[in-house]
């Protein structure tokens with residue numbers, strides 16, 4: 002009975018250690034925020050690749066420097082942002098899973114107004 006009693010703290014400690022290890026697996030500190038400025042002009046983004054980390058906040062400044070209306074969408078991450086000519090908007094997102102995501106302008110996706118967000122661990 003005594004031995005069982007003395008075992009309990011050790012078991013608790015082991016469980017706690019596992020829990021901490023599981024939480025800390027991806028690194029305890031969140032990555033520094035990433036700032037990205039993207040211009041829309043013609044039917045193009047001037048930035049067509051964004052590289053981010055899992056759980057990294059990405060702060061985007063989106064500038065429409067052309068004469069067309071443009072949008073910006075990442076399915077599941079960024080709802081449609083609308084910009085009329087000359088407008089600037091800012092928005093943020095934070096990917097929680099590694100992978101490759103497409104960002105695009107709804108109006109000009111077919112014309113090639115797309116880019117790639119790569120999220121890595």
Ligand SMILES: [Cu+2]
Nearest residue numbers: 071072106109
């Ligand atoms: Cu567009």
